[in-house]
Amino acid sequence: MAASRFIATLVLSLLIFLSGSTATQRKTTRGRPRQPCKRMVFYFHDILYNGQNAENATSAIVGAPAWGNRTILAGQNHFGNIVVFDDPITLDNNLHSVPIGRAQGFYLYDRKDYFTAWLGFSAFFNSTQHRGTITFAGADPLNKTRDISVIGGTGDFFMARGIATLMTDAFEGEVYFRLHVDVKLFECW
Amino acid sequence: MAASRFIATLVLSLLIFLSGSTATQRKTTRGRPRQPCKRMVFYFHDILYNGQNAENATSAIVGAPAWGNRTILAGQNHFGNIVVFDDPITLDNNLHSVPIGRAQGFYLYDRKDYFTAWLGFSAFFNSTQHRGTITFAGADPLNKTRDISVIGGTGDFFMARGIATLMTDAFEGEVYFRLHVDVKLFECW
Amino acid sequence: MAASRFIATLVLSLLIFLSGSTATQRKTTRGRPRQPCKRMVFYFHDILYNGQNAENATSAIVGAPAWGNRTILAGQNHFGNIVVFDDPITLDNNLHSVPIGRAQGFYLYDRKDYFTAWLGFSAFFNSTQHRGTITFAGADPLNKTRDISVIGGTGDFFMARGIATLMTDAFEGEVYFRLHVDVKLFECW
Numbered sequence: 218m219a220a221s222r223f224i225a226t227l228v229l230s231l232l233i234f235l236s237g238s239t240a241t242q243r244k245t246t247r248g249r250p251r252q253p254c255k256r257m258v259f260y261f262h263d264i265l266y267n268g269q270n271a272e273n274a275t276s277a278i279v280g281a282p283a284w285g286n287r288t289i290l291a292g293q294n295h296f297g298n299i300v301v302f303d304d305p306i307t308l309d310n311n312l313h314s315v316p317i318g319r320a321q322g323f324y325l326y327d328r329k330d331y332f333t334a335w336l337g338f339s340a341f342f343n344s345t346q347h348r349g350t351i352t353f354a355g356a357d358p359l360n361k362t363r364d365i366s367v368i369g370g371t372g373d374f375f376m377a378r379g380i381a382t383l384m385t386d387a388f389e390g391e392v393y394f395r396l397h398v399d400v401k402l403f404e405c406w
Numbered sequence: 407m408a409a410s411r412f413i414a415t416l417v418l419s420l421l422i423f424l425s426g427s428t429a430t431q432r433k434t435t436r437g438r439p440r441q442p443c444k445r446m447v448f449y450f451h452d453i454l455y456n457g458q459n460a461e462n463a464t465s466a467i468v469g470a471p472a473w474g475n476r477t478i479l480a481g482q483n484h485f486g487n488i489v490v491f492d493d494p495i496t497l498d499n500n501l502h503s504v505p506i507g508r509a510q511g512f513y514l515y516d517r518k519d520y521f522t523a524w525l526g527f528s529a530f531f532n533s534t535q536h537r538g539t540i541t542f543a544g545a546d547p548l549n550k551t552r553d554i555s556v557i558g559g560t561g562d563f564f565m566a567r568g569i570a571t572l573m574t575d576a577f578e579g580e581v582y583f584r585l586h587v588d589v590k591l592f593e594c595w
Numbered sequence: 596m597a598a599s600r601f602i603a604t605l606v607l608s609l610l611i612f613l614s615g616s617t618a619t620q621r622k623t624t625r626g627r628p629r630q631p632c633k634r635m636v637f638y639f640h641d642i643l644y645n646g647q648n649a650e651n652a653t654s655a656i657v658g659a660p661a662w663g664n665r666t667i668l669a670g671q672n673h674f675g676n677i678v679v680f681d682d683p684i685t686l687d688n689n690l691h692s693v694p695i696g697r698a699q700g701f702y703l704y705d706r707k708d709y710f711t712a713w714l715g716f717s718a719f720f721n722s723t724q725h726r727g728t729i730t731f732a733g734a735d736p737l738n739k740t741r742d743i744s745v746i747g748g749t750g751d752f753f754m755a756r757g758i759a760t761l762m763t764d765a766f767e768g769e770v771y772f773r774l775h776v777d778v779k780l781f782e783c784w
Binding site: 251279280281282283284296297298299325326327328329333335337354355356358364365366367368378379380403404 | 644649655657658666677680681697700716717727728732747748749750754
């Protein structure tokens with residue numbers, strides 16, 4: 218009987234401990250291991266309309282401050298320019314590779330004294346490999362690497378949350394840039 | 407004592423198993439049943455300003471590419487147009503029904519070769535039935551049905567997450583469209 | 596042996612109960628105590644470009660309806676104006692205090708019959724005290740106090756979710772306003 222009582226006590230303590238950690242799990246979870254449940258790496262390619270590349274352009278200036286226009290990015294580090302884009306997503310850094318999806322949405326430049334941006338867009342996939350969307354939002358300080366948030370997903374990425382680490386992989390003047398995107402999901406359903 | 411030892415072993419195994427499944431719950435949860443914890447179905451009605459309907463219009467073009475203007479949606483599938491809206495939400499498909507809320511935010515057209523859009527908006531409720539907001543974001547490929555993400559909520563929809571299935575229920579030229587919105591929340595607080 | 600069997604039954608019942616409550620935890624969690632896991636209070640200051648304050652302005656009109664322009668907020672409660680901002684964040688209500696971060700993103704006015712707005716922005720921190728971003732989105736009915744959603748975070752605010760209660764602390768005509776922001780995170784990692 219003593220052994221039984223000992224086991225009962227042990228079990229209840231463990232249950233309470235376990236139950237407690239479950240209950241507070243959402244609230245304070247420092248120390249939780251930060252292993253992504255899903256990871257995807259891809260590139261996207263942005264070719265900005267400049268008045269002469271209507272055929273190839275994948276993005277266009279659609280908003281500008283009073284001192285700007287919609288063909289040339291504004292002075293003061295493009296502050297106030299809003300750009301809408303539909304950019305091909307590729308697995309490697311070659312603009313001409315077969316796209317595996319499209320990055321669709323907008324970015325805006327939001328600082329006068331140096332380059333920073335804010336992004337709202339979705340990666341849209343519709344192939345045998347991936348079907349669904351991942352939606353991103355966040356400040357882009359245009360450092361060497363920077364993180365934005367994954368705020369939702371649909372289809373294969375149903376209810377996704379996480380972060381994406383962005384790196385400008387290449388740029389050519391103000392017409393072309395290529396982003397390296399490392400998506401790390403920490404909530405997968 | 408043999409029985410006690412057996413129970414102790416059993417219990418510890420179960421605890422470890424349970425504890426393990428709890429710990430990884432956020433990370434890999436395939437197989438989790440996808441039953442919404444809350445569901446809402448409604449319509450919203452968008453009447454786009456076209457230069458002649460200032461009284462009735464619920465939305466207006468506020469951004470356009472260099473080749474467009476703010477009275478007529480641009481060529482190339484409206485690529486680059488940003489539209490701000492404040493649309494009545496109704497329970498049935500009748501534009502003249504008493505609104506139960508407002509859908510407020512923006513959409514933009516983001517593809518040159520066919521229609522696709524990107525949405526950022528909130529459903530705003532302030533009645534005895536519902537009080538609070540549900541915020542949506544995501545790519546809208548304008549298929550027959552398509553899913554966007556529910557990225558947050560306040561009030562009655564505090565901390566909501568989920569998806570919303572959109573269906574264009576009707577449209578009249580480029581002035582009016584009606585969306586059927588089926589909101590399925592999978593995180594409710 | 597009777598005692599052992601009793602313990603086994605007890606333990607299994609508890610395990611099932613606990614396992615059950617774990618499984619449904621995400622879906623229906625009414626009654627969960629709403630204690631933030633992190634809280635931050637700050638102010639941000641918006642000085643809108645009006646054609647004469649290029650030096651001091653922290654924001655600019657970049658989108659407007661057909662009846663508006665980008666120097667003066669449009670009639671009809673500014674319906675359709677999109678404003679891009681890069682506003683200093685301070686701990687107290689003094690515009691000239693040392694900023695602890697920047698609020699960067701956009702707001703748009705989305706109602707013709709009175710003032711309402713929709714916000715998408717990030718609070719960007721890069722100091723010894725805080726490093727990372729908190730991203731916000733949602734309808735702002737411009738009541739005395741109103742809640743918007745925290746939809747994500749990076750760095751110190753990795754995976755953050757919650758709400759932010761906004762209060763217009765002061766405004767001067769259509770050029771300056773100051774927001775009191777009370778950020779309450781309910782998911783912290």
